Amino acid sequence: MASPPAHVLDLFAVPDLATPLPGGQGESVQVGDLVLSPGRDADVQAWLSPVLARFAYELDLSPSRRGFRVAMPVPARDGEWVVDGWAASRYEPGTTTCHDLDVVLAAGRLLHARLASLVGARPAAVAARTDRWATAERLAFAPSRAVVAPTTGPTPDAATLAHHATDHPVVAGLVAELATTDPADLGPNQLVHADLAGNVLIDGAGAAVVIDLAPAWRPQRWAEAVCVLDSVLWHGAPPAVLEDWTSGVERQAMLRAVLFRVLSDRPVRPRPYEAVLTALGRPAPRNVPR
Template identity: 55%
Template structure:
């Protein structure tokens, strides 16, 4: 197993055996216990409002025929909590493979975001209250906070990106998955299964841009796709996606960011 293992009471409250097996992917810390995937680092406040949105949508999608999209089903404890000591659970789906095809990832995101927009009409209060490196970077990306304490090379690239921003609208805010590229699996029938929904209240075009950038930087997608994000609303969405990723990355590969951005938006 990996270095991080659930405490005994996590197994007990999720009613699964404690002979857990480490799972590949993600951050390498999720484990399979019985028929559940247990994952650390879950925020009970976020799970408290997000999982009641995700669970009924996941059930609805699983009953549709033909199916075009699936969503991992969050599972509560036997005392009806979503998180125990930072651990959350979702139903395990056997025989899945990671999706690395950018076209499939983008199509999956658009289907998911249409469903989320129809279900969640106003900004959830829980999104306002978070404070971590991702939300700080998100606020900078949308001009709602100033970057501080950046290393000089990061500050220089940040300044260059910010200088290219303008007031072009990139679409209405809605609930989006802000980390889609690494969180789509294909089930045994080839249907996309979305996991680990990272919630943000931002335009869907921005979430698409984050997905494209992540696919170029980490999944081997052809960097020429960045040329499609070189003008108009797409350019502004990609610039904000780049700020978000650059400023939340603990150790950013600045050359990779520059190469990606210079193929399109800057």
């Protein structure tokens, strides 16, 4: 785990004693009364953090919404939301990570309902993202573009992902099915949290606190599919919850969630997704690399 440099700590006005925090990528730290997280996109946070800060403040003041909160982003002393890739939010003492899928999904629906009213158009900063998660998300919704490596692409990562599509049977099978199936209407695109599982806390009063919003401009149903997928694979949710995602638009949402996660993983590891694909009625391919 990398600790924030001294000048980052100075700009966020916190002491130099950093305590690692569980969850996520294992890179966030508590420093004083803040949580500092690395790898943040300055352009994305310059747009997103003020939106979330106003939303968090509104929730803090609303007695009718005490069962649901959002972590409060905190700017640095110079007014910037990101300093050398580090962004800050208010530390929530006395919280525990919530692994109850029903609670996590309910918190996500409250979050998405409010975000739909706060953000009416796709933000330019979200559209301009070129990280591996954004690239994988785009290919999950345009899988035919993943079967041919581009001669020129927005990032080297796009060519790498396209190579994985032909190199791994799981990815190739998903791409083939999604590229040849009439696309289902998963609902309107809106700002969603694309990494909800593991990022909902329960505070001492029993309120759900959503943290670390990973922004994407996609249907809410897809974000929920990603959450269910992650919860089954990594957070102890029973595989039986996949039964609600085996047909119709839910199945398409889940297949796109699987393709998104497989393409964004480093290293690519299709093996954990075999049981999910079997539950969705797709035979697991043989000789899949672990």
